[in-house]
Amino acid sequence: MSEKVTSLASGHEGTLGDQVRGYVGRVKGGEMGSLPAVFGIIILTAVFQTLSPFFITKLNFANLFVQAAELTMLSSALVFVILLAEIDLAAGVTAGVAMAVFIQLIKAQGWPWIPALVVAFIVGTAIGLVIGFLVAKIGVPSFVVSLAFFLGFQGMQLVLLGEGGVYRVEVPAVLAIMNKNLPAAGGWILLVVSALASLALSIWDRRRRSSTGLVNKPFSMIVIRLVAIVIAGSFAVYYMNLNRSQGNIPIKGVPIVLPITIVVLAIGTFLLDRTRFGRHLYAVGGNPEAARRAGIKVVKIRILAFVICSFLAVISGVFHASRIGSVDGSAGHTIVLSGVAAAVVGGVSLFGGRGRLAHAAIGAVVISMIDNGLGLLQMPAGISYLVQGGVLLAAATIDALARRRNGVVSRN
Amino acid sequence: MTPPVPVVELTGIRKSFGPVEVLKGIDFSAYAGQVTALVGDNGAGKSTLIKGLAGVQPFDEGLIRFAGTQVELNSPLQASSYGIEVVYQDLALCENLDIVQNMFLGKEELKFGTLNEPAMELQATQALTRLSVRTVKSVRQKVSSLSGGQRQTVAIARSVLREAKLVILDEPTAALGVAQTEQVLNLVQRLAQQGVAVIIISHNISDVFKVANQISVMYLGQMVAHLDTKQTNYDEVIAYITGTKTQEGVK
Numbered sequence: 081m082s083e084k085v086t087s088l089a090s091g092h093e094g095t096l097g098d099q100v101r102g103y104v105g106r107v108k109g110g111e112m113g114s115l116p117a118v119f120g121i122i123i124l125t126a127v128f129q130t131l132s133p134f135f136i137t138k139l140n141f142a143n144l145f146v147q148a149a150e151l152t153m154l155s156s157a158l159v160f161v162i163l164l165a166e167i168d169l170a171a172g173v174t175a176g177v178a179m180a181v182f183i184q185l186i187k188a189q190g191w192p193w194i195p196a197l198v199v200a201f202i203v204g205t206a207i208g209l210v211i212g213f214l215v216a217k218i219g220v221p222s223f224v225v226s227l228a229f230f231l232g233f234q235g236m237q238l239v240l241l242g243e244g245g246v247y248r249v250e251v252p253a254v255l256a257i258m259n260k261n262l263p264a265a266g267g268w269i270l271l272v273v274s275a276l277a278s279l280a281l282s283i284w285d286r287r288r289r290s291s292t293g294l295v296n297k298p299f300s301m302i303v304i305r306l307v308a309i310v311i312a313g314s315f316a317v318y319y320m321n322l323n324r325s326q327g328n329i330p331i332k333g334v335p336i337v338l339p340i341t342i343v344v345l346a347i348g349t350f351l352l353d354r355t356r357f358g359r360h361l362y363a364v365g366g367n368p369e370a371a372r373r374a375g376i377k378v379v380k381i382r383i384l385a386f387v388i389c390s391f392l393a394v395i396s397g398v399f400h401a402s403r404i405g406s407v408d409g410s411a412g413h414t415i416v417l418s419g420v421a422a423a424v425v426g427g428v429s430l431f432g433g434r435g436r437l438a439h440a441a442i443g444a445v446v447i448s449m450i451d452n453g454l455g456l457l458q459m460p461a462g463i464s465y466l467v468q469g470g471v472l473l474a475a476a477t478i479d480a481l482a483r484r485r486n487g488v489v490s491r492n
Numbered sequence: 493m494t495p496p497v498p499v500v501e502l503t504g505i506r507k508s509f510g511p512v513e514v515l516k517g518i519d520f521s522a523y524a525g526q527v528t529a530l531v532g533d534n535g536a537g538k539s540t541l542i543k544g545l546a547g548v549q550p551f552d553e554g555l556i557r558f559a560g561t562q563v564e565l566n567s568p569l570q571a572s573s574y575g576i577e578v579v580y581q582d583l584a585l586c587e588n589l590d591i592v593q594n595m596f597l598g599k600e601e602l603k604f605g606t607l608n609e610p611a612m613e614l615q616a617t618q619a620l621t622r623l624s625v626r627t628v629k630s631v632r633q634k635v636s637s638l639s640g641g642q643r644q645t646v647a648i649a650r651s652v653l654r655e656a657k658l659v660i661l662d663e664p665t666a667a668l669g670v671a672q673t674e675q676v677l678n679l680v681q682r683l684a685q686q687g688v689a690v691i692i693i694s695h696n697i698s699d700v701f702k703v704a705n706q707i708s709v710m711y712l713g714q715m716v717a718h719l720d721t722k723q724t725n726y727d728e729v730i731a732y733i734t735g736t737k738t739q740e741g742v743k
């Protein structure tokens with residue numbers, strides 16, 4: 081009984097080498113996270129680069145980010161329900177309905193765009209509430225509930241917009257998201273702010289640990305992380321700040337959608353990692369009965385997850401409307417499966433309880449690269465679907481296999 | 493000897509599942525600093541009794557007194573507000589979370605509205621250390637990577653952390669090997685030494701004799717005997733469990 085508090089390790093001990101060995105051990109133990117997806121990105125880059133002279137160009141690089149941002153947002157939305165081992169197949173059409181409401185309030189009712197957008201988000205959130213209620217409170221399987229909404233809302237979109245109705249988005253603020261760029265300095269400021277925020281958070285965490293008397297990981301890890309962010313970020317900002325226009329009017333700068341996406345992901349990650357709600361969400365996803373016995377309000381957590389999912393889905397709907405420049409009755413029909421694919425490819429487990437928003441973002445880049453690269457190779461759309469389907473199947477299989485092995489140490 | 497105060501006292505507890513009466517008027521007490529074993533054959537109603545105490549599956553009828561005052565136990569939250577903690581037969585841990593996270597599940601500590609990880613890690617480490625737990629490698633290990641015995645250890649340590657007054661263990665050693673069983677039984681004793689009332693369910697009568705101060709025997713939904721470990725023996729307990737002996741027969 082005379083042992084000191086420090087007799088039990090916490091995974092923070094040791095040198096940089098020990099930490100690296102610990103990480104390798106976790107990966108070998110089946111906790112691969114988004115490592116396969118990162119390799120996927122490298123391989124896809126190499127393949128498309130050799131096959132198409134257009135793949136690594138300034139224009140396509142920015143395009144890829146814009147495309148991936150929309151998918152990232154939907155995929156992140158889905159992470160909240162996939163973490164509970166649930167699914168929301170209606171996430172895409174929920175966004176579609178919300179955008180139909182948005183455009184009709186402007187066009188038919190003459191509303192200003194801001195209140196119209198607020199109502200669109202309220203509609204989306206309300207849909208999430210209903211789906212969540214049916215799943216969590218009534219006990220209808222989420223697959224069935226969301227499939228029913230998926231079908232029903234395709235009809236709703238047509239009712240709201242009329243058969244074949246296509247409405248141009250004439251709101252400059254909305255159009256700017258995907259089509260306008262930050263001034264050159266803006267990109268650099270974004271990078272500096274992101275890097276400083278990440279650094280400040282790490283130092284804050286270390287302070288709290290040491291003031292409690294706990295060991296910290298070697299400081300060099302923070303430095304390495306910071307250097308990695310700065311190098312990768314500088315490259316991206318520099319490249320996007322070059323003129324990528326093929327015409328006379330120059331196009332340059334970081335697309336506006338990027339800071340928006342980063343902020344949403346940061347808030348979502350904060351919610352998942354650092355709040356009680358996030359902890360409970362993971363707990364319910366890992367073992368609902370254990371969560372219930374621990375006094376967690378499982379029904380409330382489930383409903384909230386569906387609400388957040390629908391809310392984020394509406395953001396992806398806004399991105400979509402901005403990119404396309406119009407709202408029509410078919411918005412959001414096909415993206416939901418790409419969203420699921422992105423999450424799973426990125427390393428979010430379909431069995432619940434494992435996954436992060438960053439995984440969804442990385443997975444979204446993979447799926448967008450496939451779509452984009454095959455498009456550049458002028459492959460028919462059918463091939464892209466076939467490849468995406470194959471990738472989803474492979475990722476889900478890896479997920480199922482990894483689940484059989486054990487994890488070793490968590491992030492904290 | 494001071495007369496012991498029951499931490500929990502049940503009188504006339506009944507519970508039915510549809511037409512099947514599983515608990516038929518149970519009287520039962522557990523005392524601070526003592527290990528009370530609850531034994532009985534499969535289906536005797538032991539798990540049902542403790543699920544009621546845990547607020548997971550409330551009783552239909554009967555009186556529950558906690559530290560002398562009458563209480564209702566209708567939800568796990570209510571039960572834990574009285575300091576009742578249960579370590580379930582089917583372990584109630586989240587495999588995807590680490591040891592610290594599991595130990596604080598549902599009772600997370602916050603600072604500035606966000607999780608206070610350092611404080612939780614420190615307290616979890618202290619609780620494990622107080623119970624002389626040495627078998628886990630890291631307190632940030634995920635539960636999925638722990639052995640059955642280690643998981644029991646975490647589950648038991650969780651109750652220490654929550655300053656439980658009554659800890660209920662449903663077959664904590666059922667799936668364990670010899671060495672791990674020994675460790676968990678030692679842990680149970682250390683738990684009682686800290687002044688906690690411990691109820692342990694077990695089918696292993698020699699384990700029961702090793703740790704328990706009292707033995708309560710259930711037979712087909714009834715409490716048939718309350719025995720002092722020092723004044724009974726293996727054969728007598730077995731006889732009550734199998735129904736070949738009844739309290740009336742003793743008198």
Ligand SMILES: Nc1ncnc2c1ncn2[C@@H]1O[C@H](COP(=O)(O)OP(=O)(O)OP(=O)(O)O)[C@@H](O)[C@H]1O
Binds near residue numbers: 534541
């Ligand atoms: N939810 C339920 N619905 C219907 N019957 C139940 C339910 N839970 C328990 N029972 C029945 O109640 C009786 C007592 O079960 P219980 O689980 O309390 O027994 P036990 O003493 O814990 O047995 P074991 O030693 O096998 O764990 C059994 O006959 C069981 O079938």
Ligand SMILES: [Mg+2]
Binds near residue numbers: 539
């Ligand atoms: Mg039982």
